[in-house]
Amino acid sequence: QLNSMGREVFKENICLHGAFAYQLKETRELQKIKQKLEADKTLLLQERETSEGLIRKKILQINCQKAQIGDLQRKVEKLEVALCCTTRESVRQTQKTQHQVLTESQASTVEIKKLQxxxxxxxxxxxxxxxxxxxxxxxxxxxxxxxxDALEHVKQEIISSRKHYKKKAQTAYYRKMMEACAGKVVPKIQTFKSNLNSRNSVYRDLEEAEKCYWEKIQFEKVDISELTWEQKERVLRLLFAKMNGTNPW
Structure with a gap:
């Protein structure tokens, strides 16, 4: 009986040992599962905190956006009101400008007709x-x-008159020279060419005669018929210069 009981106890011990080993194994597995669950819990808590932070941040952003949207809506309403006022004022100003332009255009048309x-x-x-x-x-x-034409005619008359005077003077001079050969008074030597160095020239006689005549008639009335051809030329040149507004001399 003792041996039988010992065997039973031994078997029971073996069973208990196996059960203990199994239980120990299960306990270790459960501890691992517990550790994993705790790690998962910690991770989930962190994720929860992160999510809650993100949610709070998003809520704040949404609230800010709602406030901004409200401000923008109010600004849009104000701008719409201002735009309506500006549009009405622009239309009124345009009508006023068109009326003013039309009035000015009509006035300009009348003025243009007058100017034409x-x-x-x-x-x-x-x-x-x-x-x-x-x-x-x-x-x-x-x-x-x-x-x-008158000046040209006078010039020709002057040339003709001087030739005639020169011829008469030469004839008289030669006659006096012939008389001097006959024993009468010898006349002064006289030249018949235009020479500035000659003291007794026919041309100098003409110049002196004209000079004396102009000095004589300064304070007297002049008769055109009494003028020489040289004096008539001078009068014509003076009149021609007066007519053209130039200096005759």
Missing amino acids: QLLEMKDREMNRVKKLARNILNERTEVERFFL
């Missing part, structure tokens, strides 16, 4: 002035041609 009429009058007046100036110029040209 005035311009036509000025053109007609200018044409009359041009015609008158052309007539005056033609008359002046005729007068100038008359003076030039």
Whole structure:
């Protein structure tokens, strides 16, 4: 019986040992599972805290965005009101400007018509002035041609008169020289060429005679018929210069 009980106890011990080993193994597995669950719990807590932080941050952002949206909506409403006012003012100003432009355009049209009429009058007046100036110029040209012809005629008369005077002076001088050969008074030597060094020249006699005549008639009335051809030339040149507004000498 003892051996039988010992065997039973031994078997029971073996069973208990196996059960203990199994239980120990299970305990270790459970501890590992517990550690893993605790690690997962810690990780989940961290993730939860992170998520809650993100949620709070998002809520703050949403609230800020809502506030910004509200401000923007109020600004948009104000801008819409201002835009309506500006549009009405712009339309009113445009209508006023159009009316002013129309009024000024009508006034300008009237002024342009007046200016056109005035311009036509000025053109007609200018044409009359041009015609008158052309007539005056033609008359002046005729007068100038008359003076030039008169001067040319006087020049020819002067040449002819001087030739005639020179011929008479030469004849008289030669006659006196012939008389001197016959025993009468010898006349002064006289030249008949234009020579500045000659003291007794026919041309000097003419110059002295003209000079004395002009000095004589300064305070007397002049008869044109009494003037010599040289004096008539001088008068014509003086008149021609006066007409052209130039200095005759």
